[in-house]
Amino acid sequence: MEISDFRLKVIAHTDLIPGLPDDVVLNCILPRLAWTSFPSLLRVSKSWNAAFASRRIGDIRRMNPSFQERLLAVIHKTTSRPLDEHPDEISSCPWIMDTPLDEHPEEIYSCPWIMDINLAVSIYDPILCVWEELPPIPYIPYGAPMFTRCICVDGKLFVLGGCNSENWEPVQDVYRMDLATGLRKWEKCAGMNTARANFACTCYEGKIFVAGGYGRDGLVSSTAELYDVQKEEWLPLPDLNIPRSDCLGAVLNKQIHVIGGYTSLVYDLRDQDEPDSLSSNCVSSMEILDKQCKGWISTTTSTVAPLQAFAVSSGQLCPLTDGAMHKFNDDLTSGKPAMEGMLISHFSLEEDDDETYLALAAVSLQQEIYAIIRDTISCFGSGFSFCKGKKDKTCAQGTVVTWQPIECPFEIVELALSCCSVSV
Incomplete structure:
Protein backbone atom coordinates (compact mmCIF):
# COMPACT_ATOMS: atom_id res chain seq x y z
CA MET A 1 0.00 0.00 0.00
CA GLU A 2 1.39 3.36 -1.00
CA ILE A 3 1.33 6.39 1.30
CA SER A 4 0.36 9.82 -0.06
CA ASP A 5 2.61 12.85 0.32
CA PHE A 6 0.09 14.32 2.78
CA ARG A 7 0.10 11.19 4.93
CA LEU A 8 3.87 11.10 4.68
CA LYS A 9 4.07 14.54 6.32
CA VAL A 10 1.50 13.58 8.97
CA ILE A 11 3.50 10.48 9.91
CA ALA A 12 6.85 12.21 9.83
CA HIS A 13 6.07 15.56 11.50
CA THR A 14 9.54 16.66 10.39
CA ASP A 15 11.37 17.46 7.18
CA LEU A 16 13.29 14.63 5.56
CA ILE A 17 16.48 16.70 5.79
CA PRO A 18 16.14 19.93 7.80
CA GLY A 19 16.75 22.97 5.61
CA LEU A 20 16.08 21.20 2.29
CA PRO A 21 12.74 20.97 0.48
CA ASP A 22 11.26 17.47 0.66
CA ASP A 23 10.83 17.40 -3.13
CA VAL A 24 14.58 17.81 -3.59
CA VAL A 25 15.37 15.10 -1.05
CA LEU A 26 12.77 12.68 -2.45
CA ASN A 27 13.62 13.18 -6.11
CA CYS A 28 17.36 13.86 -6.09
CA ILE A 29 19.03 12.50 -2.95
CA LEU A 30 17.34 9.42 -1.49
CA PRO A 31 16.86 7.61 -4.85
CA ARG A 32 20.63 7.71 -5.44
CA LEU A 33 21.48 5.73 -2.30
CA ALA A 34 22.57 2.10 -2.65
CA TRP A 35 19.93 -0.61 -2.35
CA THR A 36 22.03 -2.49 0.21
CA SER A 37 21.70 0.49 2.57
CA PHE A 38 17.88 0.61 2.48
CA PRO A 39 17.30 -1.34 5.74
CA SER A 40 19.62 0.97 7.69
CA LEU A 41 18.06 4.07 6.09
CA LEU A 42 14.69 3.03 7.49
CA ARG A 43 16.11 3.69 10.96
CA VAL A 44 17.35 7.22 10.28
CA SER A 45 14.05 8.88 11.17
CA LYS A 46 10.30 8.39 10.99
CA SER A 47 10.16 10.52 7.85
CA TRP A 48 12.81 8.42 6.09
CA ASN A 49 11.08 5.22 7.20
CA ALA A 50 7.78 6.47 5.77
CA ALA A 51 9.42 7.51 2.49
CA PHE A 52 11.00 4.09 1.88
CA ALA A 53 8.17 1.96 3.31
CA SER A 54 5.63 3.77 1.10
CA ARG A 55 7.63 2.62 -1.97
CA ARG A 56 7.91 6.27 -3.02
CA ILE A 57 11.68 6.00 -3.41
CA GLY A 58 11.38 2.77 -5.36
CA ASP A 59 8.85 4.30 -7.76
CA ILE A 60 11.12 7.28 -8.43
CA ARG A 61 14.05 4.95 -9.12
CA ARG A 62 11.95 2.87 -11.50
CA MET A 63 10.88 5.94 -13.49
CA ASN A 64 14.47 7.18 -13.78
CA PRO A 65 16.77 4.47 -15.22
CA SER A 66 19.88 6.38 -14.12
CA PHE A 67 18.86 5.78 -10.47
CA GLN A 68 18.21 2.06 -10.91
CA GLU A 69 20.60 -0.64 -9.75
CA PRO A 82 24.50 -33.38 9.56
CA LEU A 83 24.34 -36.69 7.72
CA ASP A 84 23.36 -38.59 10.87
CA GLU A 85 20.03 -36.72 10.94
CA HIS A 86 18.90 -38.78 7.94
CA PRO A 87 19.24 -42.50 8.88
CA ASP A 88 15.77 -43.47 7.62
CA GLU A 89 15.95 -41.40 4.44
CA ILE A 90 19.08 -43.19 3.22
CA SER A 91 17.21 -46.44 2.65
CA SER A 92 14.30 -44.67 0.96
CA CYS A 93 16.42 -42.87 -1.63
CA PRO A 94 15.56 -44.27 -5.11
CA TRP A 95 19.01 -43.48 -6.50
CA ILE A 96 20.65 -45.85 -4.00
CA MET A 97 17.96 -48.49 -4.63
CA ASP A 98 18.21 -51.91 -2.97
CA THR A 99 21.94 -52.59 -3.03
CA PRO A 100 24.08 -52.42 0.14
CA LEU A 101 24.83 -48.89 1.31
CA ASP A 102 28.60 -49.40 1.42
CA GLU A 103 28.66 -50.11 -2.32
CA HIS A 104 27.49 -46.59 -3.13
CA PRO A 105 29.74 -44.13 -1.23
CA GLU A 106 29.52 -41.49 -3.99
CA GLU A 107 25.79 -41.79 -4.44
CA ILE A 108 25.06 -41.17 -0.77
CA TYR A 109 26.16 -37.59 -1.21
CA SER A 110 24.42 -37.21 -4.56
CA CYS A 111 21.04 -38.21 -3.21
CA PRO A 112 18.95 -35.07 -2.61
CA TRP A 113 17.27 -36.54 0.48
CA ILE A 114 20.69 -36.76 2.12
CA MET A 115 22.07 -33.49 0.81
CA GLN A 308 19.81 -26.54 -20.10
CA ALA A 309 20.67 -22.83 -20.05
CA PHE A 310 20.72 -19.78 -22.26
CA ALA A 311 20.81 -16.00 -22.04
CA VAL A 312 19.10 -13.36 -24.15
CA SER A 313 21.82 -10.88 -25.08
CA SER A 314 21.28 -7.90 -27.40
CA GLY A 315 17.95 -9.37 -28.46
CA GLN A 316 19.51 -12.69 -29.50
CA LEU A 317 19.10 -16.10 -27.93
CA CYS A 318 22.49 -17.44 -26.83
CA PRO A 319 22.40 -21.12 -25.78
CA LEU A 320 25.05 -22.38 -23.38
CA THR A 321 25.64 -26.07 -24.00
CA ASP A 322 28.43 -28.58 -24.58
CA GLY A 323 30.82 -26.42 -22.60
CA ALA A 324 30.38 -23.59 -25.09
CA MET A 325 28.20 -20.61 -25.85
CA HIS A 326 26.52 -20.25 -29.24
CA LYS A 327 24.03 -18.09 -31.09
CA PHE A 328 20.86 -19.26 -32.75
CA ASN A 329 20.10 -18.33 -36.32
CA ASP A 330 18.32 -14.98 -36.67
CA ASP A 331 15.26 -16.73 -38.10
CA LEU A 332 14.17 -19.03 -35.29
CA THR A 333 11.49 -20.67 -37.41
CA SER A 334 13.62 -21.31 -40.47
CA GLY A 335 13.90 -24.99 -39.73
CA LYS A 336 17.69 -24.91 -39.86
CA PRO A 337 19.69 -26.48 -37.03
CA ALA A 338 19.96 -24.04 -34.17
CA MET A 339 23.70 -24.43 -33.75
CA GLU A 340 24.57 -23.29 -37.27
CA GLY A 341 25.06 -19.89 -35.71
CA MET A 342 28.33 -18.39 -34.61
CA LEU A 343 30.36 -20.00 -31.83
CA ILE A 344 31.02 -17.30 -29.26
CA SER A 345 33.23 -18.84 -26.62
CA HIS A 346 34.18 -21.98 -24.73
CA PHE A 347 33.96 -21.89 -20.95
CA SER A 348 37.44 -21.41 -19.52
CA LEU A 349 37.70 -19.99 -16.02
CA GLU A 350 41.49 -19.83 -16.13
CA GLU A 351 44.05 -19.56 -18.92
CA ASP A 352 45.26 -23.15 -18.49
CA ASP A 353 41.80 -24.54 -17.77
CA ASP A 354 41.07 -27.48 -20.08
CA GLU A 355 38.03 -28.85 -18.25
CA THR A 356 34.61 -29.07 -19.85
CA TYR A 357 31.72 -27.23 -18.21
CA LEU A 358 27.97 -27.47 -18.50
CA ALA A 359 25.82 -24.38 -17.94
CA LEU A 360 22.69 -25.09 -15.90
CA ALA A 361 21.23 -21.59 -15.48
CA ALA A 362 22.10 -18.22 -16.95
CA VAL A 363 20.92 -14.63 -17.13
CA SER A 364 22.03 -11.55 -19.07
CA LEU A 365 22.70 -8.31 -17.22
CA GLN A 366 24.01 -5.14 -18.87
CA GLN A 367 25.78 -6.86 -21.77
CA GLU A 368 27.29 -9.45 -19.44
CA ILE A 369 26.17 -13.03 -18.98
CA TYR A 370 26.09 -14.66 -15.55
CA ALA A 371 25.88 -18.44 -15.41
CA ILE A 372 25.73 -21.31 -12.95
CA ILE A 373 28.04 -23.93 -14.40
CA ARG A 374 29.25 -27.36 -13.38
CA ASP A 375 32.40 -29.17 -14.41
CA THR A 376 31.68 -32.53 -16.00
CA ILE A 377 34.25 -34.51 -14.01
CA SER A 378 32.75 -33.94 -10.54
CA CYS A 379 30.25 -36.36 -9.07
CA PHE A 380 26.57 -35.59 -9.31
CA GLY A 381 25.55 -32.77 -6.98
CA SER A 382 28.95 -31.03 -6.80
CA GLY A 383 31.38 -29.02 -8.90
CA PHE A 384 29.18 -25.94 -9.29
CA SER A 385 30.49 -22.42 -9.88
CA PHE A 386 28.97 -19.01 -10.50
CA CYS A 387 30.74 -17.09 -13.26
CA LYS A 388 30.53 -13.96 -15.39
CA GLY A 389 31.08 -13.81 -19.13
CA LYS A 390 32.04 -10.49 -20.67
CA LYS A 391 32.46 -9.75 -24.37
CA ASP A 392 36.14 -9.21 -24.88
CA LYS A 393 36.93 -8.93 -28.59
CA THR A 394 35.84 -10.04 -32.03
CA CYS A 395 37.85 -12.40 -34.21
CA ALA A 396 37.26 -14.46 -37.35
CA GLN A 397 35.48 -17.17 -35.33
CA GLY A 398 33.15 -14.69 -33.66
CA THR A 399 32.94 -12.67 -30.48
CA VAL A 400 35.30 -13.87 -27.76
CA VAL A 401 33.81 -13.98 -24.27
CA THR A 402 36.10 -13.89 -21.27
CA TRP A 403 34.74 -15.94 -18.36
CA GLN A 404 35.71 -15.35 -14.77
CA PRO A 405 34.50 -17.03 -11.56
CA ILE A 406 32.58 -15.00 -8.98
CA GLU A 407 33.38 -15.65 -5.34
CA CYS A 408 30.28 -16.81 -3.47
CA PRO A 409 29.90 -17.10 0.33
Whole structure:
Protein backbone atom coordinates (compact mmCIF):
# COMPACT_ATOMS: atom_id res chain seq x y z
CA MET A 1 0.00 0.00 0.00
CA GLU A 2 1.39 3.36 -1.00
CA ILE A 3 1.33 6.39 1.30
CA SER A 4 0.36 9.82 -0.06
CA ASP A 5 2.61 12.85 0.32
CA PHE A 6 0.09 14.32 2.78
CA ARG A 7 0.10 11.19 4.93
CA LEU A 8 3.87 11.10 4.68
CA LYS A 9 4.07 14.54 6.32
CA VAL A 10 1.50 13.58 8.97
CA ILE A 11 3.50 10.48 9.91
CA ALA A 12 6.85 12.21 9.83
CA HIS A 13 6.07 15.56 11.50
CA THR A 14 9.54 16.66 10.39
CA ASP A 15 11.37 17.46 7.18
CA LEU A 16 13.29 14.63 5.56
CA ILE A 17 16.48 16.70 5.79
CA PRO A 18 16.14 19.93 7.80
CA GLY A 19 16.75 22.97 5.61
CA LEU A 20 16.08 21.20 2.29
CA PRO A 21 12.74 20.97 0.48
CA ASP A 22 11.26 17.47 0.66
CA ASP A 23 10.83 17.40 -3.13
CA VAL A 24 14.58 17.81 -3.59
CA VAL A 25 15.37 15.10 -1.05
CA LEU A 26 12.77 12.68 -2.45
CA ASN A 27 13.62 13.18 -6.11
CA CYS A 28 17.36 13.86 -6.09
CA ILE A 29 19.03 12.50 -2.95
CA LEU A 30 17.34 9.42 -1.49
CA PRO A 31 16.86 7.61 -4.85
CA ARG A 32 20.63 7.71 -5.44
CA LEU A 33 21.48 5.73 -2.30
CA ALA A 34 22.57 2.10 -2.65
CA TRP A 35 19.93 -0.61 -2.35
CA THR A 36 22.03 -2.49 0.21
CA SER A 37 21.70 0.49 2.57
CA PHE A 38 17.88 0.61 2.48
CA PRO A 39 17.30 -1.34 5.74
CA SER A 40 19.62 0.97 7.69
CA LEU A 41 18.06 4.07 6.09
CA LEU A 42 14.69 3.03 7.49
CA ARG A 43 16.11 3.69 10.96
CA VAL A 44 17.35 7.22 10.28
CA SER A 45 14.05 8.88 11.17
CA LYS A 46 10.30 8.39 10.99
CA SER A 47 10.16 10.52 7.85
CA TRP A 48 12.81 8.42 6.09
CA ASN A 49 11.08 5.22 7.20
CA ALA A 50 7.78 6.47 5.77
CA ALA A 51 9.42 7.51 2.49
CA PHE A 52 11.00 4.09 1.88
CA ALA A 53 8.17 1.96 3.31
CA SER A 54 5.63 3.77 1.10
CA ARG A 55 7.63 2.62 -1.97
CA ARG A 56 7.91 6.27 -3.02
CA ILE A 57 11.68 6.00 -3.41
CA GLY A 58 11.38 2.77 -5.36
CA ASP A 59 8.85 4.30 -7.76
CA ILE A 60 11.12 7.28 -8.43
CA ARG A 61 14.05 4.95 -9.12
CA ARG A 62 11.95 2.87 -11.50
CA MET A 63 10.88 5.94 -13.49
CA ASN A 64 14.47 7.18 -13.78
CA PRO A 65 16.77 4.47 -15.22
CA SER A 66 19.88 6.38 -14.12
CA PHE A 67 18.86 5.78 -10.47
CA GLN A 68 18.21 2.06 -10.91
CA GLU A 69 20.60 -0.64 -9.75
CA ARG A 70 20.96 -3.85 -11.78
CA LEU A 71 21.41 -6.77 -9.40
CA LEU A 72 21.18 -10.57 -9.49
CA ALA A 73 19.16 -13.03 -7.40
CA VAL A 74 20.49 -16.57 -6.88
CA ILE A 75 18.98 -19.49 -4.95
CA HIS A 76 21.56 -21.56 -3.09
CA LYS A 77 22.30 -23.81 -0.14
CA THR A 78 22.62 -22.24 3.28
CA THR A 79 23.20 -23.89 6.72
CA SER A 80 24.15 -27.57 6.94
CA ARG A 81 22.27 -30.58 8.20
CA PRO A 82 24.50 -33.38 9.56
CA LEU A 83 24.34 -36.69 7.72
CA ASP A 84 23.36 -38.59 10.87
CA GLU A 85 20.03 -36.72 10.94
CA HIS A 86 18.90 -38.78 7.94
CA PRO A 87 19.24 -42.50 8.88
CA ASP A 88 15.77 -43.47 7.62
CA GLU A 89 15.95 -41.40 4.44
CA ILE A 90 19.08 -43.19 3.22
CA SER A 91 17.21 -46.44 2.65
CA SER A 92 14.30 -44.67 0.96
CA CYS A 93 16.42 -42.87 -1.63
CA PRO A 94 15.56 -44.27 -5.11
CA TRP A 95 19.01 -43.48 -6.50
CA ILE A 96 20.65 -45.85 -4.00
CA MET A 97 17.96 -48.49 -4.63
CA ASP A 98 18.21 -51.91 -2.97
CA THR A 99 21.94 -52.59 -3.03
CA PRO A 100 24.08 -52.42 0.14
CA LEU A 101 24.83 -48.89 1.31
CA ASP A 102 28.60 -49.40 1.42
CA GLU A 103 28.66 -50.11 -2.32
CA HIS A 104 27.49 -46.59 -3.13
CA PRO A 105 29.74 -44.13 -1.23
CA GLU A 106 29.52 -41.49 -3.99
CA GLU A 107 25.79 -41.79 -4.44
CA ILE A 108 25.06 -41.17 -0.77
CA TYR A 109 26.16 -37.59 -1.21
CA SER A 110 24.42 -37.21 -4.56
CA CYS A 111 21.04 -38.21 -3.21
CA PRO A 112 18.95 -35.07 -2.61
CA TRP A 113 17.27 -36.54 0.48
CA ILE A 114 20.69 -36.76 2.12
CA MET A 115 22.07 -33.49 0.81
CA ASP A 116 21.57 -30.34 2.85
CA ILE A 117 18.21 -28.97 1.83
CA ASN A 118 18.27 -25.65 3.67
CA LEU A 119 18.02 -23.10 0.88
CA ALA A 120 18.11 -19.31 0.70
CA VAL A 121 17.95 -16.46 -1.80
CA SER A 122 20.82 -13.98 -2.07
CA ILE A 123 21.17 -10.71 -3.99
CA TYR A 124 24.44 -9.90 -5.74
CA ASP A 125 25.61 -6.37 -6.54
CA PRO A 126 27.98 -6.72 -9.54
CA ILE A 127 29.32 -3.18 -9.05
CA LEU A 128 30.24 -3.51 -5.38
CA CYS A 129 30.85 -7.30 -5.71
CA VAL A 130 28.91 -7.96 -2.50
CA TRP A 131 26.26 -10.54 -1.59
CA GLU A 132 23.29 -10.12 0.75
CA GLU A 133 21.40 -13.20 1.89
CA LEU A 134 17.70 -12.49 2.27
CA PRO A 135 15.75 -13.79 5.28
CA PRO A 136 14.27 -17.30 4.88
CA ILE A 137 10.70 -17.52 3.67
CA PRO A 138 8.85 -17.91 7.00
CA TYR A 139 6.22 -20.28 5.64
CA ILE A 140 8.78 -22.85 4.43
CA PRO A 141 10.63 -25.21 6.83
CA TYR A 142 13.94 -25.03 4.96
CA GLY A 143 14.02 -21.41 3.80
CA ALA A 144 12.99 -21.84 0.14
CA PRO A 145 11.41 -24.59 -1.98
CA MET A 146 13.51 -27.02 -4.00
CA PHE A 147 13.40 -26.90 -7.82
CA THR A 148 11.71 -23.50 -7.61
CA ARG A 149 12.01 -20.48 -9.91
CA CYS A 150 12.75 -16.84 -9.04
CA ILE A 151 11.95 -13.77 -11.12
CA CYS A 152 11.73 -10.01 -10.55
CA VAL A 153 8.97 -7.66 -11.76
CA ASP A 154 8.89 -3.93 -10.95
CA GLY A 155 11.31 -4.30 -8.04
CA LYS A 156 9.38 -7.22 -6.55
CA LEU A 157 11.20 -10.55 -6.27
CA PHE A 158 8.98 -13.62 -6.69
CA VAL A 159 9.75 -17.23 -5.73
CA LEU A 160 7.34 -19.58 -7.48
CA GLY A 161 6.40 -23.23 -7.19
CA GLY A 162 9.00 -25.92 -6.58
CA CYS A 163 8.85 -28.86 -4.16
CA ASN A 164 8.07 -29.08 -0.49
CA SER A 165 11.33 -30.02 1.25
CA GLU A 166 9.59 -32.41 3.64
CA ASN A 167 7.52 -34.58 1.30
CA TRP A 168 8.92 -33.65 -2.14
CA GLU A 169 5.49 -32.77 -3.49
CA PRO A 170 5.31 -29.94 -6.04
CA VAL A 171 3.55 -26.85 -4.69
CA GLN A 172 1.62 -23.98 -6.25
CA ASP A 173 2.74 -21.42 -3.68
CA VAL A 174 4.11 -18.01 -4.67
CA TYR A 175 6.06 -15.67 -2.38
CA ARG A 176 7.06 -12.06 -2.94
CA MET A 177 9.52 -9.61 -1.43
CA ASP A 178 9.23 -5.94 -2.36
CA LEU A 179 12.90 -5.05 -2.64
CA ALA A 180 12.11 -1.37 -3.20
CA THR A 181 10.88 -0.81 0.37
CA GLY A 182 13.96 -2.02 2.24
CA LEU A 183 11.81 -4.06 4.62
CA ARG A 184 13.23 -7.46 3.54
CA LYS A 185 9.88 -9.10 4.28
CA TRP A 186 8.33 -12.05 2.43
CA GLU A 187 4.61 -12.09 1.63
CA LYS A 188 2.49 -14.93 0.33
CA CYS A 189 0.73 -14.18 -2.96
CA ALA A 190 -2.05 -15.85 -4.88
CA GLY A 191 -0.92 -19.38 -5.71
CA MET A 192 -0.61 -20.80 -9.19
CA ASN A 193 -3.59 -22.73 -10.54
CA THR A 194 -1.33 -25.78 -10.93
CA ALA A 195 1.39 -27.10 -8.63
CA ARG A 196 4.64 -27.41 -10.60
CA ALA A 197 8.41 -27.71 -10.25
CA ASN A 198 11.29 -27.30 -12.72
CA PHE A 199 9.20 -25.25 -15.12
CA ALA A 200 9.71 -22.45 -17.63
CA CYS A 201 9.32 -18.96 -16.17
CA THR A 202 9.69 -15.49 -17.68
CA CYS A 203 8.05 -12.06 -17.43
CA TYR A 204 6.78 -9.45 -19.87
CA GLU A 205 4.87 -6.17 -19.40
CA GLY A 206 4.13 -6.71 -15.71
CA LYS A 207 3.03 -10.33 -16.12
CA ILE A 208 4.75 -13.58 -15.14
CA PHE A 209 4.41 -16.54 -17.51
CA VAL A 210 4.95 -20.13 -16.35
CA ALA A 211 4.66 -23.35 -18.36
CA GLY A 212 5.50 -27.03 -18.13
CA GLY A 213 7.38 -28.64 -15.25
CA TYR A 214 6.09 -31.66 -13.37
CA GLY A 215 3.13 -31.87 -11.02
CA ARG A 216 1.90 -33.82 -8.01
CA ASP A 217 0.99 -36.79 -10.18
CA GLY A 218 4.69 -37.17 -11.03
CA LEU A 219 4.00 -36.57 -14.71
CA VAL A 220 5.52 -33.94 -16.97
CA SER A 221 3.02 -31.15 -17.58
CA SER A 222 1.95 -29.17 -20.62
CA THR A 223 -0.14 -26.61 -18.70
CA ALA A 224 0.64 -22.89 -18.77
CA GLU A 225 -0.65 -19.79 -16.99
CA LEU A 226 0.15 -16.12 -16.38
CA TYR A 227 0.17 -13.94 -13.28
CA ASP A 228 -0.95 -10.33 -13.49
CA VAL A 229 1.25 -8.63 -10.89
CA GLN A 230 -1.00 -5.56 -10.57
CA LYS A 231 -4.27 -7.49 -10.26
CA GLU A 232 -2.62 -10.29 -8.26
CA GLU A 233 -4.44 -13.06 -10.11
CA TRP A 234 -3.52 -16.11 -12.17
CA LEU A 235 -5.11 -16.71 -15.55
CA PRO A 236 -4.92 -19.96 -17.56
CA LEU A 237 -3.13 -20.11 -20.91
CA PRO A 238 -3.48 -22.74 -23.65
CA ASP A 239 -1.55 -25.94 -23.05
CA LEU A 240 1.84 -26.44 -24.68
CA ASN A 241 1.92 -28.73 -27.69
CA ILE A 242 4.51 -30.96 -25.97
CA PRO A 243 4.75 -31.68 -22.21
CA ARG A 244 8.08 -30.33 -20.95
CA SER A 245 10.01 -30.50 -17.69
CA ASP A 246 13.25 -28.59 -17.01
CA CYS A 247 12.27 -26.24 -19.84
CA LEU A 248 13.28 -22.59 -20.13
CA GLY A 249 11.34 -19.38 -20.70
CA ALA A 250 12.39 -16.26 -22.63
CA VAL A 251 11.01 -13.12 -24.26
CA LEU A 252 12.18 -12.59 -27.84
CA ASN A 253 10.66 -10.14 -30.30
CA LYS A 254 8.03 -9.27 -27.69
CA GLN A 255 6.77 -12.86 -27.60
CA ILE A 256 6.91 -15.57 -24.94
CA HIS A 257 9.09 -18.57 -25.81
CA VAL A 258 9.27 -21.94 -24.03
CA ILE A 259 12.45 -23.73 -25.00
CA GLY A 260 13.90 -27.22 -24.64
CA GLY A 261 13.20 -29.50 -21.71
CA TYR A 262 12.51 -33.21 -21.30
CA THR A 263 9.43 -35.35 -21.83
CA SER A 264 10.31 -37.44 -18.76
CA LEU A 265 11.68 -36.46 -15.37
CA VAL A 266 15.47 -36.24 -15.54
CA TYR A 267 16.09 -38.05 -12.25
CA ASP A 268 13.82 -40.95 -13.28
CA LEU A 269 15.98 -41.49 -16.35
CA ARG A 270 19.00 -42.41 -14.19
CA ASP A 271 17.56 -45.92 -13.81
CA GLN A 272 17.58 -46.60 -17.55
CA ASP A 273 20.32 -48.67 -19.13
CA GLU A 274 20.44 -46.78 -22.42
CA PRO A 275 23.32 -44.26 -22.39
CA ASP A 276 21.41 -41.93 -24.70
CA SER A 277 18.21 -41.91 -22.61
CA LEU A 278 18.59 -38.26 -21.66
CA SER A 279 19.10 -37.17 -25.26
CA SER A 280 16.23 -39.31 -26.55
CA ASN A 281 13.86 -37.67 -24.05
CA CYS A 282 15.13 -34.17 -24.80
CA VAL A 283 12.61 -31.84 -26.45
CA SER A 284 14.77 -30.22 -29.11
CA SER A 285 12.33 -27.49 -30.13
CA MET A 286 10.67 -24.33 -28.85
CA GLU A 287 7.12 -23.03 -28.70
CA ILE A 288 6.02 -19.41 -29.12
CA LEU A 289 2.85 -17.98 -27.56
CA ASP A 290 0.88 -16.07 -30.17
CA LYS A 291 0.22 -12.41 -29.45
CA GLN A 292 -3.46 -13.04 -28.69
CA CYS A 293 -2.50 -15.76 -26.16
CA LYS A 294 -4.74 -18.22 -28.02
CA GLY A 295 -2.19 -20.94 -28.68
CA TRP A 296 1.42 -22.03 -29.01
CA ILE A 297 3.30 -22.12 -32.31
CA SER A 298 5.83 -24.95 -32.50
CA THR A 299 9.09 -24.37 -34.35
CA THR A 300 11.33 -26.90 -36.05
CA THR A 301 14.44 -25.26 -34.67
CA SER A 302 16.38 -27.91 -32.80
CA THR A 303 19.41 -28.13 -30.56
CA VAL A 304 22.31 -30.50 -31.02
CA ALA A 305 22.35 -31.37 -27.31
CA PRO A 306 19.84 -30.95 -24.45
CA LEU A 307 19.52 -27.22 -23.82
CA GLN A 308 19.81 -26.54 -20.10
CA ALA A 309 20.67 -22.83 -20.05
CA PHE A 310 20.72 -19.78 -22.26
CA ALA A 311 20.81 -16.00 -22.04
CA VAL A 312 19.10 -13.36 -24.15
CA SER A 313 21.82 -10.88 -25.08
CA SER A 314 21.28 -7.90 -27.40
CA GLY A 315 17.95 -9.37 -28.46
CA GLN A 316 19.51 -12.69 -29.50
CA LEU A 317 19.10 -16.10 -27.93
CA CYS A 318 22.49 -17.44 -26.83
CA PRO A 319 22.40 -21.12 -25.78
CA LEU A 320 25.05 -22.38 -23.38
CA THR A 321 25.64 -26.07 -24.00
CA ASP A 322 28.43 -28.58 -24.58
CA GLY A 323 30.82 -26.42 -22.60
CA ALA A 324 30.38 -23.59 -25.09
CA MET A 325 28.20 -20.61 -25.85
CA HIS A 326 26.52 -20.25 -29.24
CA LYS A 327 24.03 -18.09 -31.09
CA PHE A 328 20.86 -19.26 -32.75
CA ASN A 329 20.10 -18.33 -36.32
CA ASP A 330 18.32 -14.98 -36.67
CA ASP A 331 15.26 -16.73 -38.10
CA LEU A 332 14.17 -19.03 -35.29
CA THR A 333 11.49 -20.67 -37.41
CA SER A 334 13.62 -21.31 -40.47
CA GLY A 335 13.90 -24.99 -39.73
CA LYS A 336 17.69 -24.91 -39.86
CA PRO A 337 19.69 -26.48 -37.03
CA ALA A 338 19.96 -24.04 -34.17
CA MET A 339 23.70 -24.43 -33.75
CA GLU A 340 24.57 -23.29 -37.27
CA GLY A 341 25.06 -19.89 -35.71
CA MET A 342 28.33 -18.39 -34.61
CA LEU A 343 30.36 -20.00 -31.83
CA ILE A 344 31.02 -17.30 -29.26
CA SER A 345 33.23 -18.84 -26.62
CA HIS A 346 34.18 -21.98 -24.73
CA PHE A 347 33.96 -21.89 -20.95
CA SER A 348 37.44 -21.41 -19.52
CA LEU A 349 37.70 -19.99 -16.02
CA GLU A 350 41.49 -19.83 -16.13
CA GLU A 351 44.05 -19.56 -18.92
CA ASP A 352 45.26 -23.15 -18.49
CA ASP A 353 41.80 -24.54 -17.77
CA ASP A 354 41.07 -27.48 -20.08
CA GLU A 355 38.03 -28.85 -18.25
CA THR A 356 34.61 -29.07 -19.85
CA TYR A 357 31.72 -27.23 -18.21
CA LEU A 358 27.97 -27.47 -18.50
CA ALA A 359 25.82 -24.38 -17.94
CA LEU A 360 22.69 -25.09 -15.90
CA ALA A 361 21.23 -21.59 -15.48
CA ALA A 362 22.10 -18.22 -16.95
CA VAL A 363 20.92 -14.63 -17.13
CA SER A 364 22.03 -11.55 -19.07
CA LEU A 365 22.70 -8.31 -17.22
CA GLN A 366 24.01 -5.14 -18.87
CA GLN A 367 25.78 -6.86 -21.77
CA GLU A 368 27.29 -9.45 -19.44
CA ILE A 369 26.17 -13.03 -18.98
CA TYR A 370 26.09 -14.66 -15.55
CA ALA A 371 25.88 -18.44 -15.41
CA ILE A 372 25.73 -21.31 -12.95
CA ILE A 373 28.04 -23.93 -14.40
CA ARG A 374 29.25 -27.36 -13.38
CA ASP A 375 32.40 -29.17 -14.41
CA THR A 376 31.68 -32.53 -16.00
CA ILE A 377 34.25 -34.51 -14.01
CA SER A 378 32.75 -33.94 -10.54
CA CYS A 379 30.25 -36.36 -9.07
CA PHE A 380 26.57 -35.59 -9.31
CA GLY A 381 25.55 -32.77 -6.98
CA SER A 382 28.95 -31.03 -6.80
CA GLY A 383 31.38 -29.02 -8.90
CA PHE A 384 29.18 -25.94 -9.29
CA SER A 385 30.49 -22.42 -9.88
CA PHE A 386 28.97 -19.01 -10.50
CA CYS A 387 30.74 -17.09 -13.26
CA LYS A 388 30.53 -13.96 -15.39
CA GLY A 389 31.08 -13.81 -19.13
CA LYS A 390 32.04 -10.49 -20.67
CA LYS A 391 32.46 -9.75 -24.37
CA ASP A 392 36.14 -9.21 -24.88
CA LYS A 393 36.93 -8.93 -28.59
CA THR A 394 35.84 -10.04 -32.03
CA CYS A 395 37.85 -12.40 -34.21
CA ALA A 396 37.26 -14.46 -37.35
CA GLN A 397 35.48 -17.17 -35.33
CA GLY A 398 33.15 -14.69 -33.66
CA THR A 399 32.94 -12.67 -30.48
CA VAL A 400 35.30 -13.87 -27.76
CA VAL A 401 33.81 -13.98 -24.27
CA THR A 402 36.10 -13.89 -21.27
CA TRP A 403 34.74 -15.94 -18.36
CA GLN A 404 35.71 -15.35 -14.77
CA PRO A 405 34.50 -17.03 -11.56
CA ILE A 406 32.58 -15.00 -8.98
CA GLU A 407 33.38 -15.65 -5.34
CA CYS A 408 30.28 -16.81 -3.47
CA PRO A 409 29.90 -17.10 0.33
CA PHE A 410 27.66 -20.14 -0.20
CA GLU A 411 27.40 -23.40 -2.12
CA ILE A 412 25.24 -23.92 -5.18
CA VAL A 413 23.48 -27.29 -5.36
CA GLU A 414 21.40 -29.27 -7.84
CA LEU A 415 18.26 -28.67 -5.77
CA ALA A 416 18.13 -24.97 -6.61
CA LEU A 417 19.42 -23.98 -10.02
CA SER A 418 17.70 -20.66 -10.53
CA CYS A 419 18.89 -17.08 -10.96
CA CYS A 420 17.36 -13.91 -12.34
CA SER A 421 18.15 -10.26 -12.96
CA VAL A 422 16.83 -7.66 -10.53
CA SER A 423 16.16 -3.96 -11.20
CA VAL A 424 15.54 -1.82 -8.11
